[in-house]
Amino acid sequence: EAQVTQNPRxxxxxxxxxxxxxxxxxxxxxxxxxxxQDPGLGLRQIYYSMNVEVxxxxxxxxxxxxxxxxxxxFPLILESxxxxxxxxxxxxxxxxxxxxxxxxxxxxxxxx
Amino acid sequence: xxxxxxxxxxxxxxxxxxxxxRCNYSSSVxxxxxxxxxxxxxxxxxxxxxxSGSTLVESINGFEAEFNKSQTSFHxxxxxxxxxDTAEYFCAVTWMDSSYKLIFGSGTRLLVRP
Numbered sequence: 001e002a003q004v005t006q007n008p009r010x011x012x013x014x015x016x017x018x019x020x021x022x023x024x025x026x027x028x029x030x031x032x033x034x035x036x037q038d039p040g041l042g043l044r045q046i047y048y049s050m051n052v053e054v055x056x057x058x059x060x061x062x063x064x065x066x067x068x069x070x071x072x073x074f075p076l077i078l079e080s081x082x083x084x085x086x087x088x089x090x091x092x093x094x095x096x097x098x099x100x101x102x103x104x105x106x107x108x109x110x111x112x
Numbered sequence: 113x114x115x116x117x118x119x120x121x122x123x124x125x126x127x128x129x130x131x132x133x134r135c136n137y138s139s140s141v142x143x144x145x146x147x148x149x150x151x152x153x154x155x156x157x158x159x160x161x162x163x164s165g166s167t168l169v170e171s172i173n174g175f176e177a178e179f180n181k182s183q184t185s186f187h188x189x190x191x192x193x194x195x196x197d198t199a200e201y202f203c204a205v206t207w208m209d210s211s212y213k214l215i216f217g218s219g220t221r222l223l224v225r226p
Contacts (some may be wrong), residue, residue, distance in 0.1 A: 033214075040121065042202060042216040043156075058213075090155060098144040098163060098206050101214060103155040 002027045004104035006091050012110045013081055021076045021107050023091030030096045032074040033058070034066065036087040037106075043090065049074055050096075081111040114138050116205050118217035126225050127195055133188040133220045135177075135203030142208040145186040147177055150200045150219075159201070162186065173197075198224045 004025045013019055025032065033048040035058075045058030049068040063085055065077040074093075078085060088108050092101040115138040125131050137143060145162040160171040167179040177188045186203060203217040 035216075040218055042116075042118075042218040043204075044216075045213065048213075092156075098208070100146060100158045100161055103148075103157070105155045 002102070004091055004093055004102050006089075006104040006107050008107060009105060010108050012112065014112055015082055016080050019078050019081060019109075021078075021089060021091075021109070023074045023076065023104060024072050025074075025091075025093040025102070026072065027093060027095075027102065028071065029093035029102075030071070031101075032068065032091065032093045033101065034064070034074070034076050035090045035092065036060065036085075037090060038087050046076070046089075078109075081109075083111050085109065086111050114205070114207055114215055116203055116215050116217040118203055118220050120220045121218065122221040122223060124223045124225060125193055128192045130191050131189065131193050131197075131222065133201050133203075133222065135186045135188065135217055137184050137186070137203075137205045139184070139207065144206040144208070145177070145179055146204040146206075146214070147171075147175070147186070147188050148202045148204060148216075150202065152199070156202065159188075193222070193224050195224050195226060197222060 007022045030051045034046040035043040037043050044060045047066040049055045091104040094101045117136045147159040148156040149159045150156050160169045162169050162179045170176045175190045200219045200221045202219045204214050206214050
């Protein structure tokens, strides 16, 4: 089944404790992206990657890191999480071009 | 700056009534347009899209949207809603000059009542 997977689905952590949210897709898509969803703000792009070893900042990159060492994986790293990073995070992928993005199931992160 | 506006944060309707969810975007430069739906506690699923061709596009579950270039709008409509349509709906736009960036509206929560 074609899909985007994220782990973990739920995470509660404390301020400053480094964490990684994994994202993997099995559709051989070149493009991958991370979004955060907050009430009343819709989805905002954090980082995106056009292909392996090519990443760039989205609209809200502060406090996040990413890497794209393999085509299928695009982990999101929070080196020192803070409470304002409490949010619902989505990973997405698509083929190159103006095509629809396929979304993972989301990761709900709470930072206390 | 490019932006997408969904003016209605919540739209309550009765079952079998028609509904329109509004979406406007900021620029008339060539665009690609999408509507995504998010059911409770789930990720986003593509509902329908406009890339080119006919300005009226339809989904498999009875929704339709019309691309109106002069009004920079892509409103979503359904002539008769069901309880199962209760969800949050996001309009999203990619501009041709934007290197694939997808910008979302703030979402409209459709609440269908019996």
